[in-house]
Structures are given as structure tokens and as C-alpha cells.
Amino acid sequence: MTADDGPPEPRLTLSGAVKAFGPVVALADGNIEILPGEIHALVGENGAGKSTLVKILAGLYRLDAGEFQVDGQPVSFRTVADSKAAGISVIYQEPTLFPDLTVAENIFIGRQPKGRLGLISRAAMRTAARDLFDQLGVRIDPNRVAEGLSIADQQIIEIAKAISLDAKVLVMDEPTAALSGVEVERLFQVARNLRTQGAGILFISHRFDEVFALCDRITVMRDGRYIATHVTSMVTVDAIVHEMVGRDVGALFPKEVAPVGDTVLSVQGLGRAGVFADVTFEVKAGEVVALAGLVGAGRTEVARAVFGIDPYDRGTVEFAGTLLKPHSPKAAIDAGMGFVPEDRRKQGLVMDLSVGRNTALTLRDRVARFGIINGRAERAAAAEWGRRLQVKTTSQEYAVSTLSGGNQQKVVLAKWLATDPKFLIVDEPTRGIDVGTKSEVHRLISDLANRGIAILMISSELPEVLGMADRVLVMHEGRITAELSRAEATPESIMHAATASLERTQ
Amino acid sequence: MTTAPTRPPGKAERIASAAPSRLGAFLRLRELPVTVALIALVIITTVVNPLFLSPQGVKDLLLNATIVIILAVGQALVIITRNVDLSVGSILGLVAFGTGTLFATVPGIPIVVVFLAGMLLGALLGAINGLLVTVAKVPALVITLGTLYIYRGLNNAWAGGTQYFAGDRPDAFGSLSVDTVLGFPLITLIAVVVVVIVAVYLAGTRPGRDLYAIGSDPDAAKLFGIPVSRRVFLAFLTNGVLAGLAGVLYASRFNSVGATTGSGLELAVVAAAVVGGVAIFGGSGSVVGAAMGALLLTTITSALTALRVDKFWQEAIVGVLILSAIIIDRIASVRSARKLRISEARNV
Amino acid sequence: MSEPSSPITRSSPLPPADKISSLDTRLIDTTKTLTTEPKGRTGAARILLGRDAIMIYLLLAFVLYASIAIPRFASPVTVGFLLLDVIPVLLIAMPMTLVIITGEIDLSVASIAGLTSALMGVLWASGLDIGLVLAISLFAGVVAGAFNGFLIAVVGLPSLAVTIGTLALYRGLALVVIGDNAVANFPPGLTAFFTSKIGGTGIPTVMIGVVAVALFFGVLLHLTPFGRGLYAIGFSKEAATFVGIRVARAKFWLYVGTGSVSALAGIYWTLRYSSARSDNASGLELTVIAAVLLGGVSIFGGKGSIPGVIAGVLLIGTINFSLRLERISDVVLIIVTGSLLIASVVAPSVFEALQRWRHGRRMHKTLPQVPASGATSATAPGVQERK
Amino acid sequence: AVALLAGCASDTGTNTGTDSGAGGGTDGDLSITFIPKQLNNPYTDVVLGGGEAGAEEAGFAATEVVGPLEASASSQVSFINAETQAGTSVIVIAANDPDAVGPALEEARAAGAKIVAFDSDTNPKYRDVFISQVVAKDVALIQVELIAEQIGGSGEIAILSATANATNQNEWIKFMEEELAANPAYKDITLVAKVYGDDDDTKSFQEAQGLMQAYPNLKGIISPTTVGIAATARYLSTSEYKGKVALTGLGLPNEMRPFVKDETVTAFALWDPAQLGYVAAFAGKALADGDMTGAEGDTFEAGELGEREVGADGIVIVGPPTVFDAANIDEYDF
């Protein structure tokens, strides 16, 4: 598509958009302009208002003030259906699959192909779903129910759903957060195809390499406000980051070398049928051990089993010299473990509970005397840890769901740090977190290691693994395929172990 | 062809091997356990007491099940959207009494008009439930528990001690539940038609599938742009219409209609749906299953009587049956989840 | 694009230096736009304006009204009769509150009470010592509750479905146990005790036990780590698991709780009416649940309190007794109960919608308008003029 | 009072006199409250109609009818309590359970109320008098007689009762069983089953249907309850068993008329329910005025029904049952 006859008319324009939730102004001045045949990035810190803007485009929220035009016509969407009818297709930050429906039906829900008698044709639906998956180069059985799909698979189905709509404007809110390199590359291919066909794409991501590799223009937001729009080729990462945070950001991965102490955790021959097998490793005090691997390699599953969320069939978990009771998170916590799970919203936090109660949830027993909770001690502890991690909220009484992703993650961390753990599992600690908060989280982890806490970090981001880890364990198909020291760990050696080769390096 | 993929067809066969076998799909049907149980029950009972399947016996079985089947179909619609309607017994009572009143006060009123009026009243009551649930966005269990009381109260206030008896209604109306076509009583045929229509609607139309999506994850449904409120309202409305229909049929079948007609029916109806494989938290199940559940629950009462099982054991046995149904469902889903886990692991 | 400092934004103050621990001295301030909106209500206001408090005010207002408007209402006799009537509901509502807060439900409570009653009748008629009869009956309740708990917490079946099943099962067992008999000749001393009053206060003697049960569950829910865990379970089972809450175990014990307290209610019922029958307390489950929900417990779990529920139970009980005194038909009671129930859930959401609407208006007044394009459609001029 | 008059007309021979002298004095502050088993039940409405007429004639200043909407053992207690507190002079009750209402009635008595049981008795120690429809045994016998006649003196029969605990029902059933066993005229009749329809139309209907299936050789059904007999009649009239299985028992003529007309039912029995309430009101008045204590041998004037005597156990008998059949059913309207 060439812009030979002057600047093309924007597919979509939003200007001066305002949206508030109670006391929180999520969007104070949102502006975006998407041209046909362009991929437009929207970047900003956690809570900058990106998702809110997306939901306005989707017709899910109505503007408090501002102007919204599609194809030059002012619009006021009342429902998501209106937005769809106007040719806008959205992938939300949180997957929106229906667990009881089949994969195929999830893709085509609301617009299933019809067969004879005007009834839905399941065969046609399956065929169409398979074609879509072929196009994306993935293999998912369209007949299986969505229940139990990995987050990555869920995200791929979201993408399939969105591109099958043949939309004029495709909005993707962090579609790559859960994807591995190969899948991301395929997604990019599809996005570029759509661009060639004249669609406008809005792409949101916290990963700058992706933004710069894919997008034509970049719009930066901060604190709910529009800051600037740049043509990608004429701007640098540093400049963008500066605009995002309003200041310079230092080194992203400031892991300092800390003295390594005694073995805290020792896992021997852990196995669970169909999930992982023969997992053996240990973590020492003051050490950050990264668990790397492709999505779905079973890293989370191992961590869950170690912490006692899931049972395991064989093997042992020894903690600080004593065997840990299997399948009992309480035993793990009592022994001094903490777990920052990958799914903040479902596992890390009780979203409707207040910030304070969430922080103090791990302290239930500690703030009680003779079995009765001391309310003042509870609130004080919560406030203290909230303050230490600089959780941004006007009141400890607000539901944690009103915080932005980064702040939510800090609450999760605060919750565990409050227990004064000896060992902390952090699963994708910076998933969907902006650069500013990301480096905060990294500093925190590094600092914890300095204070002698053993840390097991699961991460899909290679730079994070390389920057933070003292030692890297790589998993592939439920087995540990490599153990690399900091010196040995390179992108090549990790990817090598994570993809195919089964030879153990030790 | 808005839904057509951009790729040429042909590649689809590539993972055709992943498609489940027909037998496997059949064995995984949620309606299967209840059907098997029903068949076993009928066979055992008939062996012991051949009269059980005499023409009159079959007719009675079908007649007994008819009203609960219609109610269970409506209830299934609502439960699939992750809601519940506890007020159906009260709606049935109000409509049944209304039917009696109509016949008594408007002599010579055409039966069709009475049917329409009954379904209209049911629709109104169902719509009130639906409006309260969708507009005020409050849990259906609480709302319909409230309307269960309110509708029952209205019925009491309206009827007082008045009852209308079979004799007050035209013979043609009463014979709807007496005359048979091919061994099927007429009102049972009405129920069969209801089951077929609703089943096709749920399985084969977009709004029908939307109901499953809503029950599966209401938040996602909203994000996705499914008109959640409208669909849920429609489910309650339809349930009201069906409860109204059941009320009219009740008046045809039974002797008296009054202030307490249909009270206590709600839990039995929910139980029928659950026994028939409708998941109580929405998203899965079918009206055919719900209808089978209703048939099973009503048949078991007759069967136990026919087997001369001590009457005092009957309720306990019904309880055991309900529990077995949920446990079987659970075992099946756990097993398929484990199979999925192992097979996915191999795929990786 | 310039950076106007809007009147409604402020940067969060950095924590005082002495409070910052070693690990966060270099943390970067990722300040988020937050308004100078008043903070959440302070402790006292939250309690005085909360959902429970409103229930209690409603109750007090109604009692006051009844005392003035209904002759003979204000007397110790009322207290006695009223309390005797509400005791079974009040008892069962206590553990039911906890169960519903965890997001589950127990429909089998009335059947457990009936089963207990039937057992008492049969055992007593067979000549057992009354102490032993009571002990066995109570134990039966514990077992019945544990069975529910096993299926729900351990096997993981949905509680609504399970307890519809055990509702039928336990009532059926009651029939199996006692059939169509009724046993009435319980020791007169004991039955008299169950309707006796404390001195001239009119308060039934058994209220001492009921208060103990209420206190037990109140403290358990509101003041113990276990209770904190229940709220977390109600909101999110998974998140609760991750902080070491033993979800299955907690649920199991809650059902044992409803089972035992239902048995207590069954024993009370039998001895108060001196009649052991299979159909005792039938239909009580919906009354209990209605009262609990009216008392402000969310059917989705996670919200609710014991004081609110007690107020809810007493409110229905008082309205009931007032109508009796006025000889107004139960029809009215049924309709009032249903309406209250609906109002109790609809009112907050109406209130919330109202607040959102008012807030929206305020936002339009205070938000800085984007020059040129900003002030167009959405903001009605009339609203702005109103300052 | 229409029903009452119609009832009187039918009760030929029972009316011993028509003294219209109402109760004691003219003190207008006496109040009476009727607590039936259950409100909103046609039979109850007829009984209460007679009761209200009687209360007015007897000279009560205030007449109230209160009661539960569903007939469970304990549901009447809070109504008794409220009446106690209201200081009602006479409580007339049809007990759902003979013992469950006991403690509450004792409290009411302690507060000065007189207790009249009617229709269904309480435990005798809790009330002053019991106004019985008829001699319990007579009711039982007439039903056995009717069924024996209708099935030709031999075959299997069953009983479809109300609730399993209903005092009056159980007493009648006991007499029926004794009569069947003792009377040689009934030696070929076997009672094969007793089932309970809980005075619920649907339940009774299905119990009747169950009986047919479980007992293929069943020749007749006795249903000594108005709800049960009507439901059973409805089932029979819509099934192949119509005319093959006999049905009798206690029914309301208005409810049973179509089934007598269509020959599902040949004959059934009942007393005049209105008289029951009527007499109960006068008995209450006599007790409240102190004209009698309810002891055996006491007498009181029951308005136009004349003088009644308290029999053994404080029971007052109203009159014998009437048998309704195609020939006479149109003469009654209740």
C-alpha cells in the first residue's frame, strides 16, 4: 500500500479522551490516530492508561469526554457489538476464552458459519479454524474444549479470533506477553500481511525490541496522557523510555554478586506423570537461580509442585535440611517459602479484597495472639510493607483490582516479603510490567538475594534471565536439559538447551 | 463469506487424526449416564413388575414426567447462563390458578386462548426475574428466591381458599392429558416439541451458543461483545413462558388448582437438570439431558412404588441418585482432564 | 505536547527517609495519576455506615415502630415468643454465614435437623437414656455435615448440587428412621426447660446457648486467621491456596459446623415442640438462606458479617411476629420477605449507579478540557454551568 | 351461613331442638380465634364459615381466623403464642400434631384462654373440649361399609390418607383395620397398603397412580381425606381404571360432584363441616362464661343445633356422617 495521493484518511482517531473510575482518572488526555496500512505502537508504563484506551476503542467503556472518529465519522459506541460492526477487532490484555466451548467455537462465537436450515455448521467451523491455525503455523485441536489450555495457547486463539474478523482496525493489547520467540515471529508475519491488505493495527507491548521490529509509528503515553507520536525510524529506545517515565532510567538488570551461603532448597528426582520428570536441582542462600525454557516447558508446574500447590508422584523436596510435606503450601510457607505466581489476577491476589488485607494475608497467623487477630498490628504491617515497596494507592482500603498491573505486582511482592522468607519463587515477575517498574522489581530481587534470600526465578525473557541469574536451569518438555553458570549462560546456550538437544551438560 | 478463512482449503485434513473418534465422543456425552440409568431402571422394574410397562403404566410415566420436563428444559436454559430460577414453582402455581380462574369466569373461552394467556402470564413473571437480574446486576439465586416468595404470596392473596377443580374446566381441556396419539398423551407431545425446539435453538443457532459462552465466562462474554443482558433476560423470559405452559398443563392434568399449587417444586426441577448433566455453574449441558433427568427422577418414584419398595425409602433413594449423578459426572471430567494432560504432554 | 499541571493530579509524596528500608532507597517513583478525591472512609465511619450497620438500624427502627404502633408489642412476652420462634433460623444462620462467605451453600440443613429429630424420637422411644439420645443425635449431625464436607471439599463437587442431593437423602433417612410415627413423650422437665424464660425478662433460657453459638462463629469469622482465610477463599480459591490457606480443610470443617448446628436446631425443635417427626423443620433451608442474604452476605462469597446476619434474622422474625399480633395473614409476610430480599441486593447496586452518575457529573465539571476538540460532544454545557 | 343451613337441612333427625338462647350474658369483650390446620383450603373454609356464624350468634365481640399457609406440625405454635399475648378468651384449634401445640396451649391457658379443639384433636390434656365431627368409629365403619358394598364384599383394598401423623386419620384407619379383621362380613377383603398424599393434590394423585401399578388386583380405595379422594377420583376418571376400581372416603360434595356424575365414584361420606365450627364457637362461649368446665356430662346450648353434651374425654359429638351419591348430591352446596 502506497500513500501516493496525499496523507491517507485515518482509519480511526481518538482525541482528548477522558475516562475515570471513581477517584482514579485512568485516562486524562488520550490521543491516537491509526492510518490504514500501518502498525502503530502504543507504549507507556504500567497504568499509563493503554488498556483503558483500548477498551474505549472496543466500545466497552464510554468516554467521559473527548472525541472519537472512525473513517472520519464521529462515533459513540454503546456496546462492543457497535465497535465490531465498525470494523474494529480487539485482543484484550487478559484472554477472554470460554472454557466450556471448543477451540473452534471460541474463535467463531457469535458469527459461526451456517449450514443447511440456517443452523450452525460445526464441520465448516472446524475447517475454518484449522485453516486459521495453519496460517499462524500452530497446531491446536479445534475440537478440544478451551479449558486447561496454556496461557500461550489461549493467546494464540485470541489472535486467531481477531484476525479471522477481517477487521479494518486490529487492536492488540500485549499479545506477545505470553508467547515465545517463534510464535512472536509468526504473529509478526501475520500482522505484516494484514498491513499489506490495508488494515490499521494498534500494537501494545512492553518489549521494545518487538515495538521497533514491527511498528511504523510509536505513540507514547504517561500518566493517562498523550505525550508524543514518533516515526519509528527516527527515534531511539532511550528517547522513548525517557518520554515514558519522564526521566532517565539506569541499567535495567543491576544484579549484584552476593555471597552464596548454604543450600536452602534441594529437589531430588521430582516427577509428575505427563507434566515433568526427573527434576533435580538446588538453590543456595543469596543465589538467584533462573528457570528458563520455552513456554509450556513445565517450569511453572515444577514450581507449583515444589511449593505444594500440586501433588507430585515421585521425588523429594528438602528445605533447609528437612523434607518438606508434599502438597501443602502451608507447610512450605511455614518453613519459609514464598511464591509470586505468574497469574497475578487469579493466583497472586484476591482482586476484590483491599490492598491492606491482601498484603496482610500471609501474616494471618503472625498478627494473631491466642488465635485472635490484632487488627491494628495487621493494618500497621500492611501499611509498612506497602510503603516500603512504594505501592501507589490513595488508601489501603481500596480493592487491589483498582491498581495498575505493576502496582499489583508490588502488592504481591510485599505480601511475601512481609513473611521474611528464606526462599522465594518468582514466576514471570515482570510479565506485563513497564520498564520503570521492571527495574524496580529487578533491584528488589537483587537486593533480596543480597540479604541472603534464595531465589528461584522463572522467566521467558532471555535478557532478564541473563541479567539476573547466578545460575540458569533450562527446561525442555518437562525435563531439565541444562544447568549453566552465569559465565556459561549465553542466549545461544540457553536456546540450544531449551529447544531440541537433550544432552545434559553436567 | 465474512467468516471464511483467507487460506485455500485442503490443509485442514493434516491434523484430522487429532479429531476424536465417534465412539469416544458418544461415550463422553453428558447425557449418557442419565440415559443408561433410566434404561436400567425401567428394565429392572419391568422384570419385577410387568405392569410397569403396560400401556397405562407408560402413559402414567410420561404424564408424570411431562410437567417436570418442561420446567427442567426452561431451568436448563437459565442454568446454562450461570443463573438459576427458583421461582418456577410459584410461577407454575400462579398460572395454574389463573387457568382455573379463566375457565371458571369466562365460560366457553377457547382453549388456545387459555394457553396463550397462561404463557403470557408466565412470560411476564419470567421477565420480572430477568429484568431484576440483568438490570440491577444482582445474583439470580437471591432475586428468584425473593420472587419465589413474592409470587407465592400473590398466589395466596389471589386464591385465598378458592380452588378450581377439574369439573370447572371443559372436558376437552382435561382430555389433553388423557387422550393419546401413538401411546403418547397429548400434553407429553407438547413437551417433546418444546424439548426439540429448545434443543435445536441451543445447539444450532448463534444466540443459543451465546448462552453457553455467557455461562462459561460472563466477563469474557461481555468483553467479547455478546449482548449478555439481553440473552440472559431472554433465558429468564423463556423459562417463564415454559413455566407458564407447565402451569396450564398442570391444570389440565390434576384435579385442583389453588394457593399452594406447585410449591416446593423448584429444587426438584434444579435437581432434574443437574442429574441430566447440566453443570450447575453454567456453560455446559443440554436440554435433552435435563429432560432425561426429569424423566429419571419422576420414573424412579413410580418404579419404587411399582417395586413395592417401602415408601419411606423413596426420598432417600432419590437423594442417592442425585449424588451419584454428580459424582459420575465428576469422575468423567477428571478422567478426561487427565487424559488430556498426558496426551498434550506427548504432543509437545 | 506541553505538560500542564492539572488541578486534579498530584505526585505521591516520597516516603519519609527514615522509613525507607535499605532495599528500596533507590526505587524509582512511578507515580500514577491519582486525584485528590477523599480517601476511603475512615474506620469509624465505615463501621457506622456499613451494610451491617444499616441492617441493625433497620431492625431498631422497626422494633421502635412496632412498639409504638402495635399494642401489646412492647412486653417481655413478645421477647420470649419472638426469640423462641427465631432460634432455629438464628442457630443455623451462623455457620451458614461462614459457608456462604466461602462461596458455597448448604441446602441440606433443614433435612439434617429433621433427621436429628427423627433419630431422637426413635432412640428415646427405644428406651435409651436422654443424655445418650442427645449425644447420638448431635453426632448424627456431625456425620451428616462431614459427608457433605467430604463430597464438596475433598471430592470437589459443587455444593449447590451436592446439598440438593443430601437435602433429599437426609430427609429420606429421617423417614426411614421414624416413618410415619411421632414421638412426643420426652421428659417433661426437659421440654419445659426449652420453653422456660430467664426470670421476668422473657428471654428464653436456651438463648444462653444460642448466644454462645453466635459468639463462637462471630469470633471465628471476624477475629481469627481462619476467618480471614474464609473471605479470601470466597473471593478466589486459587489465590487463597497460594497463601497457604487450606481451602479443602476449611470447607470440610465448615460443613461439619453446619451439620452440628443443624443437629442442635433439630434437638431444639424436637424438645420445644415436644414432637419428634420426620418432617420437622422442613423448608427451613430457604428461610435461613433468605435471612443470611438479607443480613448482607454476598451469595458469591467474600462479603458478609455475623452482626449483619443476626440483624437480618431478627428483622424477619420481628416483622413476622408483629404481623401475627396484628393478625395480618402470612401472605403479607411472604411478600414482605421476598421484597426485602430483593431490595437488599438491588438497593446497593442502585445506590452505586447513583454514585457513579454523580461522580460522572463532577468529573465533567472539574476535568480540564482539551483545547479545541475536547469540549465538544460529551460534555453538556448545562452541566458545566452548574459549578 | 348458606352452607350451614344446607347442612342443617340434610341432617335430618339429629337436631334435638332449636333453642336460640345464645350462651351466657351480654358481656361484649369476649374474643374468639380459630386456628385451622391450614388456611386456604376449601374444607377449612366451610368449617370456618360455620365457626364465624356460630361465634356471632354466641355473642363474641371479636372473631378472628389466623393460621399457617401450610399444615406442618409446628407451624401453628407461633399463632397460638400471638393469641396468648393478645389475651384472646377462646382459642379454637384443629391441631396438625397432637403434641407439638401442647406447650403453647398450656401457656395460653395459663394466661386465661379456654381451648377448644375441633376437627383434629390435640392431646386431651392440652384442651378443654374436643368438638368431633362424629364418633370416630362411625366414620370408619361407614367407609368400610361403602367400600365393601362397591367391591362386592371381596378383594384387595388400599387406604390413601393425608399426612402420616394426622390424628383423626390415624384413628379412623385404626378402627377400619380392626373392623376388617373382626367382622366376618369382611373376611374376604384384604387391606394391602396405606399410602399418604399429605393433603397435597399432586402427591395424592401420584400416590393413587402408584397404588394401581403396585397392586394390579386392587379393587377399591378408601381415602378418608377430602384432598385425597378428589385427587384419586381425578386420576381414576382419566385412566383405564375408571369403573374398575372403586373409590370411597370422605369428600366435599362440590368437589366430588363431577366424579359422581361421570360414575367414577358411586358414594362417599362426610359430615357437615360448617356444623363443626358452629358448635365449637358455642362450646367456647360456654367455657369462657364459666357455664361448663368441659367435664364429662356437662351440657351447653349450641344455637340452632340445640343442646350438646360433653362425653368421655371431653369429646362433643356433632352428628353422624351423611352418605352422598348420585341421588342426593345435588342437594348440597359445600
Ligand SMILES: Nc1ncnc2c1ncn2[C@@H]1O[C@H](COP(=O)(O)OP(=O)(O)OP(=O)(O)O)[C@@H](O)[C@H]1O
Ligand atoms: N475498572 C477500573 N476501576 C478502577 N480503576 C481502573 C480500572 N481500570 C483501570 N483502572 C486504573 O486506570 C489506570 C490505567 O490502567 P490501564 O489498565 O489502562 O493501564 P495500562 O497502561 O494498560 O497498564 P499495564 O501496562 O499495566 O497494562 C490504572 O491506574 C488502573 O489502576
Ligand SMILES: Nc1ncnc2c1ncn2[C@@H]1O[C@H](COP(=O)(O)OP(=O)(O)OP(=O)(O)O)[C@@H](O)[C@H]1O
Ligand atoms: N492454570 C492452569 N490450568 C491448567 N493447566 C495449566 C495451567 N497452567 C499451565 N497449565 C498446563 O501446564 C502445562 C505446562 O505449562 P506451564 O505454564 O507450566 O509452562 P511453563 O514452562 O511454566 O511456561 P510459562 O510459565 O512460560 O507459561 C501446559 O501444557 C499447560 O496446559
Ligand SMILES: [Mg+2]
Ligand atoms: Mg494494560
Ligand SMILES: [Mg+2]
Ligand atoms: Mg509458567
